[in-house]
Amino acid sequence: MITVSHLKKYYQRPVRQEGFLGSVRTLFSTKYETTQAVDDISFHIDEGEVVGYIGPNGAGKSTSIKMLCGILVPTSGDIKVNGLTPHENRMENARQIGAVFGQKTQLWWDVPVIESLRLFRDIYKVSGAQYKHNLELFNDLLDLHEFQNTPVRQLSLGQRMRADMAAALLHNPRLLFLDEPMIGVDVVVKERLRTFIQQINHERKVTVLLTTHDMIDIEKVCSRIMIIDHGRIVYDGNADQMRNQYGKQRTLVVEFEEHVPDFETPHAKIVKSEGRKKWFAFNRFETSPSSLIAHISTSYPILDLAVEEPEIEAIVRTIYQGTAEVA
Amino acid sequence: MDSLRLYFKLIRIAFQARMQYRADFFTGIIGVITLNVVNLGLIGILVSRFNNLNGWTLWEMVFLYCLWILGHSIYSLFFWHIRALEDYLIQGTFDQFLLRPANPFILFIGREVQYLGLADATFGIAGFVLAYTNLGLHWDWVKWVFFGLAIVSGTLLETTINLLVACVAFWTGRSRRVGGLIMQLNSMIQHYPMDIFGTTFRVVVTGLIPVAFMNYYPALMLLDKTDRLGGWGWLSYMSPIVAILMVYLSARLWNFALQRYSSSGG
Amino acid sequence: MKIFWAFTRQAFHNSVVFRVEFWLRFLSIFLWMYTIQWVWRILYTQRPGAFGVSLEQMVTYGVLGMALETFMDVGPEWYISQQVRTGAIDTDLMKPLDFHLHMLARSTGEMLFSLGVLALPTFTVGFIFFGLQMPPTLEAGLLFAVSITLGFLVLFHLGFLLGTLVLATLDIRSIAWAYYSLISFFAGQMVPLWLFPPALRAVAEVLPFKSAYYIPSSIYIGAFTGQEALQAIGFQLVWVVILTLIARWAWSRMDARLVVQGG
Numbered sequence: 018m019i020t021v022s023h024l025k026k027y028y029q030r031p032v033r034q035e036g037f038l039g040s041v042r043t044l045f046s047t048k049y050e051t052t053q054a055v056d057d058i059s060f061h062i063d064e065g066e067v068v069g070y071i072g073p074n075g076a077g078k079s080t081s082i083k084m085l086c087g088i089l090v091p092t093s094g095d096i097k098v099n100g101l102t103p104h105e106n107r108m109e110n111a112r113q114i115g116a117v118f119g120q121k122t123q124l125w126w127d128v129p130v131i132e133s134l135r136l137f138r139d140i141y142k143v144s145g146a147q148y149k150h151n152l153e154l155f156n157d158l159l160d161l162h163e164f165q166n167t168p169v170r171q172l173s174l175g176q177r178m179r180a181d182m183a184a185a186l187l188h189n190p191r192l193l194f195l196d197e198p199m200i201g202v203d204v205v206v207k208e209r210l211r212t213f214i215q216q217i218n219h220e221r222k223v224t225v226l227l228t229t230h231d232m233i234d235i236e237k238v239c240s241r242i243m244i245i246d247h248g249r250i251v252y253d254g255n256a257d258q259m260r261n262q263y264g265k266q267r268t269l270v271v272e273f274e275e276h277v278p279d280f281e282t283p284h285a286k287i288v289k290s291e292g293r294k295k296w297f298a299f300n301r302f303e304t305s306p307s308s309l310i311a312h313i314s315t316s317y318p319i320l321d322l323a324v325e326e327p328e329i330e331a332i333v334r335t336i337y338q339g340t341a342e343v344a
Numbered sequence: 345m346d347s348l349r350l351y352f353k354l355i356r357i358a359f360q361a362r363m364q365y366r367a368d369f370f371t372g373i374i375g376v377i378t379l380n381v382v383n384l385g386l387i388g389i390l391v392s393r394f395n396n397l398n399g400w401t402l403w404e405m406v407f408l409y410c411l412w413i414l415g416h417s418i419y420s421l422f423f424w425h426i427r428a429l430e431d432y433l434i435q436g437t438f439d440q441f442l443l444r445p446a447n448p449f450i451l452f453i454g455r456e457v458q459y460l461g462l463a464d465a466t467f468g469i470a471g472f473v474l475a476y477t478n479l480g481l482h483w484d485w486v487k488w489v490f491f492g493l494a495i496v497s498g499t500l501l502e503t504t505i506n507l508l509v510a511c512v513a514f515w516t517g518r519s520r521r522v523g524g525l526i527m528q529l530n531s532m533i534q535h536y537p538m539d540i541f542g543t544t545f546r547v548v549v550t551g552l553i554p555v556a557f558m559n560y561y562p563a564l565m566l567l568d569k570t571d572r573l574g575g576w577g578w579l580s581y582m583s584p585i586v587a588i589l590m591v592y593l594s595a596r597l598w599n600f601a602l603q604r605y606s607s608s609g610g
Numbered sequence: 611m612k613i614f615w616a617f618t619r620q621a622f623h624n625s626v627v628f629r630v631e632f633w634l635r636f637l638s639i640f641l642w643m644y645t646i647q648w649v650w651r652i653l654y655t656q657r658p659g660a661f662g663v664s665l666e667q668m669v670t671y672g673v674l675g676m677a678l679e680t681f682m683d684v685g686p687e688w689y690i691s692q693q694v695r696t697g698a699i700d701t702d703l704m705k706p707l708d709f710h711l712h713m714l715a716r717s718t719g720e721m722l723f724s725l726g727v728l729a730l731p732t733f734t735v736g737f738i739f740f741g742l743q744m745p746p747t748l749e750a751g752l753l754f755a756v757s758i759t760l761g762f763l764v765l766f767h768l769g770f771l772l773g774t775l776v777l778a779t780l781d782i783r784s785i786a787w788a789y790y791s792l793i794s795f796f797a798g799q800m801v802p803l804w805l806f807p808p809a810l811r812a813v814a815e816v817l818p819f820k821s822a823y824y825i826p827s828s829i830y831i832g833a834f835t836g837q838e839a840l841q842a843i844g845f846q847l848v849w850v851v852i853l854t855l856i857a858r859w860a861w862s863r864m865d866a867r868l869v870v871q872g873g
């Protein structure tokens with residue numbers, strides 16, 4: 018469905034010049050700074066896969082998705098989306114993909130949602146029957162009818178995201194690109210959108226590429242993950258390893274009464290120290306927090322504690338380091 | 345043809361969006377009318393006190409002003425937001441124009457409308473009718489056709505000049521201030537007949553930033569004053585051609601800018 | 611006095627002296643000065659010495675009108691309306707400072723800043739290229755200084771009222787633009803009141819707006835001298851007092867409303 022080989026995107030920015038007529042000089046300046054946003058990545062995605070595309074901020078996720086959409090032209094390398102090169106056949110490609118960029122809506126701000134959808138129907142030349150059928154489906158799965166006559170600016174973030182999702186799928190795209198679609202959405206709506214993505218994937222065989230910073234998204238909907246960091250893919254594989262890591266790793270944050278040196282603890286490792294606080298990483302199947310606390314408190318008096326679930330970045334790091342060690 | 349259909353649909357939505365702010369509508373109309381009345385009032389006082397301005401009588405000046413405002417009204421109805429292009433670029437909303445299977449320019453142009461143009465149009469028509477009667481004009485069909493062409497050319501010229509300037513934002517990120525300055529030049533032209541100015545100025549507004557073709561030159565033709573140009577009388581017929589030339593130029597720049605946008609990421 | 615200076619310095623820091631925009635503003639001022647002086651020159655070829663004013667005086671009047679705008683155009687209306695609508699006005703109200711005085715200090719600061727940075731070069735260019743002349747006598751110069759100060763106070767208070775009474779409650783930019791063009795018209799910024807048709811002139815003569823441009827400029831070019839100049843300044847003074855009173859009253863009402871509604 019998607020084949021990407023040796024894809025690169027380097028951003029070049031003229032070095033901004035301050036001072037009198039600075040921006041005029043910037044216009045003619047020959048000094049550039051280069052950001053290697055995507056730096057030689059290759060992958061292949063099959064029809065029907067749901068791929069989690071994850072990595073820290075600035076890793077190059079949005080940049081890659083924009084290239085897949087044909088908005089950006091690659092610096093070098095090859096992209097084939099369902100046989101098309103996106104930036105060369107931008108319009109044809111646009112018909113077979115749907116995209117949601119969580120940060121900004123693609124709907125008309127001041128008119129009811131349904132008007133935006135009608136317009137998309139015209140832009141994509143969706144047939145009357147298909148439009149009707151899809152609206153019914155979205156009503157079922159997303160409760161679109163609850164707010165379809167409300168202007169977008171009056172929608173809650175969760176409603177807006179549901180509307181955006183509907184807009185992206187109105188023309189039955191073969192592929193769906195979701196760039197942080199869950200941003201700012203509460204737990205209930207998140208759950209709903211996840212179920213929706215799964216259903217769309219199962220019933221219509223839509224291939225999904227999902228960018229997220231939320232571990233649970235990966236756990237629940239992705240069959241495969243790709244981790245990108247500094248423009249390079251550092252992990253590509255089954256999502257199970259990720260799930261296992263997430264399942265077992267926890268962190269105990271302990272604030273001591275006074276400054277203490279690092280010390281050895283069975284089944285746990287100090288991963289971070291800050292003032293009187295220390296972070297102990299442990300595997301929750303090897304040891305329980307209570308025995309860990311009991312052990313620590315025999316050595317030093319404790320002021321406060323908390324158990325943290327790992328953040329996605331931390332897991333990414335462990336996986337990354339793991340593969341790096343193997344390699 | 346498809347593009348045109350799409351454009352009308354977009355415009356319909358844009359109007360609907362505008363109508364959400366109905367209170368602004370009336371104050372806006374009042375504001376624009378006042379502005380125009382004051383502008384013309386000043387000219388009116390000057391010309392009536394001194395009889396004429398370099399051979400231009402009161403009603404000829406009104407005609408000149410209204411010819412401009414008629415073209416301008418269409419521009420401000422449909423193309424006003426070209427100057428806001430930089431906002432689309434900065435906020436990243438420009439991306440969605442490239443995400444659709446449709447012409448990005450149509451999508452951009454159809455995104456907004458500005459009802460204030462309606463006030464300009466009303467004012468322009470009223471002023472034109474008064475000027476036409478008071479000047480005792482009796483046009484043949486050639487003049488009427490040229491009049492129509494002149495208005496459309498005026499719209500196109502203002503639109504393309506603004507588009508050319510707005511496209512600079514693809515490189516510098518900002519362009520609106522420069523656009524503002526050019527529109528100052530523009531408003532001087534709307535107020536006063538260009539022949540009162542010095543040669544350098546005339547060359548600039550004819551050849552470099554062709555705002556003089558929006559009303560001054562066609563007005564000379566329509567008012568039978570082409571002899572004021574001496575050997576350059578043919579310039580008064582050139583508005584449509586200059587407009588087409590500008591459309592061509594700005595289309596080239598737009599396409600070039602789009603390429604640059606998609607290779608640089610804006 | 612220290613607070614005025616503080617605002618001047620702040621305006622300097624916030625300013626965009628080193629930006630393209632700043633230079634574009636100059637260009638647009640010059641363009642207008644260029645236009646105005648051409649218009650008067652052309653008109654005067656038809657009627658030299660029209661209405662008892664020489665061409666040199668008239669060109670000076672026109673160019674001066676443009677040059678004065680560089681530092682007279684610092685009304686507090688946008689600041690006030692923005693603060694009220696965003697609720698940021700609370701921070702202003704918490705300052706141990708009378709709000710009206712605070713705004714006056716702010717606008718004066720900006721005015722002094724513009725005077726140095728924008729007006730000085732503009733006047734210089736006006737003198738060299740656009741036929742702007744010095745006041746004929748020292749007396750005229752001094753009276754002009756007094757008159758322009760009063761004119762500034764009138765404009766400031768009109769802006770203050772516009773901000774508190776209209777813009778704070780409604781976001782109607784277009785009304786503001788209409789207001790500006792009306793002010794410029796009745797203030798005689800481009801065309802002096804003596805050219806107005808009688809009925810219009812009668813109206814313009816009693817309105818406060820002429821304090822901003824017409825009176826100072828007429829004194830500057832020597833059209834108003836002696837008794838007449840003093841009378842005109844008296845007129846300005848009366849309006850400053852009246853407008854100050856209205857502005858303080860309007861603000862006290864606004865203040866009460868803000869306290870009740872919590873901004």
Ligand SMILES: Nc1ncnc2c1ncn2[C@@H]1O[C@H](COP(=O)(O)OP(=O)(O)OP(=O)(O)O)[C@@H](O)[C@H]1O
Nearest residue numbers: 028052054073074075076077078079080608609610
């Ligand atoms: N238009 C641009 N011009 C120059 N540099 C850019 C541009 N867009 C992005 N970058 C840079 O390219 C890199 C990758 O950006 P990108 O937006 O792809 O990251 P991301 O993985 O989507 O991050 P996030 O998780 O924050 O959304 C960053 O260093 C960013 O600063």
Ligand SMILES: [Mg+2]
Nearest residue numbers: 078079080196
């Ligand atoms: Mg991103």
